[in-house]
Amino acid sequence: MKTIYYLILVPMVYLAFLVFIVGTIAKLAKIFGSPKNPSSTLQIYPQKNPPWFWALADSFLMPSVRRHKPLHWVFLMAFHIALLLLIIGHLELFEGFNVFQFIPHELFLGKGFVGLVLSLTLLFFLFRRFASPVRDLSIPEDYYLLILLFLTVLFGAQMDWARRWYSYGELGPGDYKTYLTSLLYFKPQVPGAVYNTGHSFMLVLHVFFANLFILLFPFSKIMHSFLTIPMNKLRRG
Amino acid sequence: MDEKTRDDLLKLFQSKLNEAMRFYLETCSRCGTCTEACHAYQSMGQVRYISAYRHEIVRRIYKKYFKGQGKAFPAWGESKELTEMALQELSEAAYSCTGCRRCMVYCPHGIDTQMLMSIAKLLLVGSGTEPEILSMLADTSVEKGKSLELYKEGFLTGIKNLEAQVVEKWKGEAGRTPIPVDVEGADLLYVALAGAHSIIPAAAIFNAAGENWTLSFFEAVNFGAFVGDPTRTKLILERIINEARRLKVKEVCICECGTAFRVMKQQSGKQPFTVSSITEVHARYLREGRIRVDKNKSKETITYHDPCQMARNGGVIDEPRYILNQLTSRFIDMTDDVRYNWCCGGGGGLVALGEDTLDFRLKSVSVKVDQVKKTGAKILTTACENCHTQLSDLNDHYQMGVEVKFLSSLVADALIH
Numbered sequence: 001m002k003t004i005y006y007l008i009l010v011p012m013v014y015l016a017f018l019v020f021i022v023g024t025i026a027k028l029a030k031i032f033g034s035p036k037n038p039s040s041t042l043q044i045y046p047q048k049n050p051p052w053f054w055a056l057a058d059s060f061l062m063p064s065v066r067r068h069k070p071l072h073w074v075f076l077m078a079f080h081i082a083l084l085l086l087i088i089g090h091l092e093l094f095e096g097f098n099v100f101q102f103i104p105h106e107l108f109l110g111k112g113f114v115g116l117v118l119s120l121t122l123l124f125f126l127f128r129r130f131a132s133p134v135r136d137l138s139i140p141e142d143y144y145l146l147i148l149l150f151l152t153v154l155f156g157a158q159m160d161w162a163r164r165w166y167s168y169g170e171l172g173p174g175d176y177k178t179y180l181t182s183l184l185y186f187k188p189q190v191p192g193a194v195y196n197t198g199h200s201f202m203l204v205l206h207v208f209f210a211n212l213f214i215l216l217f218p219f220s221k222i223m224h225s226f227l228t229i230p231m232n233k234l235r236r237g
Numbered sequence: 238m239d240e241k242t243r244d245d246l247l248k249l250f251q252s253k254l255n256e257a258m259r260f261y262l263e264t265c266s267r268c269g270t271c272t273e274a275c276h277a278y279q280s281m282g283q284v285r286y287i288s289a290y291r292h293e294i295v296r297r298i299y300k301k302y303f304k305g306q307g308k309a310f311p312a313w314g315e316s317k318e319l320t321e322m323a324l325q326e327l328s329e330a331a332y333s334c335t336g337c338r339r340c341m342v343y344c345p346h347g348i349d350t351q352m353l354m355s356i357a358k359l360l361l362v363g364s365g366t367e368p369e370i371l372s373m374l375a376d377t378s379v380e381k382g383k384s385l386e387l388y389k390e391g392f393l394t395g396i397k398n399l400e401a402q403v404v405e406k407w408k409g410e411a412g413r414t415p416i417p418v419d420v421e422g423a424d425l426l427y428v429a430l431a432g433a434h435s436i437i438p439a440a441a442i443f444n445a446a447g448e449n450w451t452l453s454f455f456e457a458v459n460f461g462a463f464v465g466d467p468t469r470t471k472l473i474l475e476r477i478i479n480e481a482r483r484l485k486v487k488e489v490c491i492c493e494c495g496t497a498f499r500v501m502k503q504q505s506g507k508q509p510f511t512v513s514s515i516t517e518v519h520a521r522y523l524r525e526g527r528i529r530v531d532k533n534k535s536k537e538t539i540t541y542h543d544p545c546q547m548a549r550n551g552g553v554i555d556e557p558r559y560i561l562n563q564l565t566s567r568f569i570d571m572t573d574d575v576r577y578n579w580c581c582g583g584g585g586g587l588v589a590l591g592e593d594t595l596d597f598r599l600k601s602v603s604v605k606v607d608q609v610k611k612t613g614a615k616i617l618t619t620a621c622e623n624c625h626t627q628l629s630d631l632n633d634h635y636q637m638g639v640e641v642k643f644l645s646s647l648v649a650d651a652l653i654h
Contacts, residue, residue, distance in 0.1 A: 027263075030259070031256060031259045031260065031263065032256060034254060034255050034256040034258075034259055035255045035256065036255060036256055036257075037255045037256065037257040037258070037352075038255075038467075038504060039503045039504055040502075040503045040504070040506075041503055042257055042349055042352070044338065044341055044342055044347075044549055044550070044576060045548065045549060045550070045551065045552035045554060045575075045576075046552065046554055046575070046576075047552070058345070058347065059345075062345045064270060064342065064343050064344065064345055065268070065270050065345050068270055068273065068274075068343055069268075069269070069270055072268070072269075072270070076268075128269075132284070133269060133272055133284050133287060134267070134268075134269040134272075136284040136287075136290065137267045137269055137284075137287060137289045137290055137293070138267055139267065139293065139314055139315045140312055140313055140314070140315060141313050141314050142266075142267055144313065219304070219305065219306055221263070221264065221265065221266050221267075223263050223264065224263075224264045224266055224346055227260050227263060227264045227346070228264065228345070228346050228347075230260065231260045231261075231264060231346050231347045231348070232346070232347045234257055234260070234347060234349075235341060235347030235349075236347075
């Protein structure tokens with residue numbers, strides 16, 4: 001079992017990040033290396049100036065979703081904000097990454113509620129795909145990604161909840177820091193707590209599903225993380 | 238479908254894969270925000286008219302042949318083979334889309350459905366299953382560009398016959414030709430449609446403004462764009478570009494045809510002339526005092542339908558409103574945000590397909606009918622030939638009780654000597 005744990009926690013993480021980085025760069029190079037559209041513009045009028053500002057506003061605030069699907073917008077905003085906080089939380093697991101400590105806080109941000117918000121929003125996104133007309137638009141990729149993200153978040157968040165809400169103390173940020181920082185410096189070190197505590201299984205599953213998600217990232221619609229801003233710029237002129 | 242045909246079609250698909258198209262193919266999250274954007278879905282309630290649903294028909298083929306997942310894990314994105322049936326699906330999707338781009342306003346990523354449908358249209362052209370009539374009209378336009386001499390005499394005779402009607406609307410200076418043609422060094426080249434209604438009012442207004450203008454030998458409409466064939470679109474466009482360069486004009490003015498204007502404005506590249514719509518030119522004449530109009534000519538309330546290719550996609554928004562406010566004090570705006578104005582349902586070549594699409598055109602735009610009725614206006618004006626035809630069909634079918642008029646005709650009728 002320890003070998004399987006190790007394979008997931010070390011080689012699979014490296015593989016996932018390698019595929020993610022190479023795949024994403026290759027995909028972006030292919031897209032941005034394609035010829036430009038022959039039309040002088042693809043924008044929607046009237047133009048609002050400066051277009052780049054409105055393209056950023058469209059990308060980060062999603063005003064069209066707020067106008068047409070307000071409930072969906074609330075969940076989308078909550079999801080993306082929580083995701084950002086969670087990414088910051090994970091970056092802070094690298095030793096020395098203290099940029100966001102200008103507001104002193106305990107790891108992770110949000111006292112467990114960030115994970116809760118992510119879990120609930122993902123369930124909302126999943127359940128709304130069960131109903132028409134979104135059901136008719138959905139394809140397997142949409143379900144796979146939501147389920148994968150939900151599992152990743154659930155196993156990750158439940159460790160945080162246990163620690164924050166139920167005083168679970170056998171496995172914590174100190175162990176995560178040692179593990180993640182060692183991966184960063186290519187000197188993999190898996191603390192004993194990661195293998196032997198009650199939550200080891202949860203952590204390994206969390207990392208496993210996260211690895212799968214990262215592996216699939218460049219080949220999925222999640223590439224919208226990189227493409228939405230230039231697309232909105234095209235629309236804004 | 239045999240392998241060679243499929244390969245040829247996939248080469249055509251590949252030719253459409255520019256940067257923007259790849260954005261649109263890679264990004265849709267199928268969130269459903271666009272659901273209510275399409276007039277056809279909003280009027281008929283059928284899922285196949287939702288923009289994201291249309292996109293996916295093209296995207297599934299893209300995934301099959303242009304992405305690794307099509308081979309490694311086809312179930313992931315439901316990638317689909319290019320077959321006769323797939324072509325039929327593409328045809329249904331493409332020729333029920335007017336290319337109005339209203340859904341692009343809704344999409345949080347800004348996906349352009351018209352662009353994606355252009356792939357579908359090109360595959361239909363490649364397989365010879367495009368609407369025959371559009372293809373024939375495009376071929377005729379291309380042919381006219383190649384052998385103008387054959388058409389010239391008939392064209393000039395036809396134009397000569399219209400001159401009396403132009404003079405009836407505006408008596409110009411003695412000795413000046415009411416409809417000048419092929420004038421080298423003219424300031425403005427007017428590109429009309431094949432029809433007196435597109436030439437007479439425009440000529441009267443040019444003459445009233447004292448414009449140094451000349452009429453193009455070619456019709457503005459670009460059937461190559463309607464049928465979705467970039468090669469023919471370019472050939473049809475180049476006829477006008479070459480004529481404008483030969484005559485050394487400073488401005489090319491496109492008649493009331495949304496697609497013609499957008500194609501000329503946005504696809505002609507860097508040229509020694511500017512491109513304007515006739516609506517912009519008329520607004521300019523009024524602003525500069527080159528023409529004057531009688532504000533009390535029309536006693537009825539007037540509303541204006543923004544042609545999608547002119548307004549949302551072409552930026553001609555303030556000009557028609559300025560003109561209408563000069564023409565009447567009874568102008569009622571149909572929308573407070575032109576980005577969301579409903580399409581008339583006639584674009585994308587649907588009107589040119591005539592009776593073949595009439596039933597769909599009538600059923601798919603009940604939202605437009607409601608929008609017009611809500612204004613309570615008696616005159617419905619627009620600045621696009623397709624929109625005019627479609628709105629007239631809607632008016633007859635739904636008994637909207639309006640008179641459908643071209644904006645340029647209203648201007649010509651209200652000219653003050």
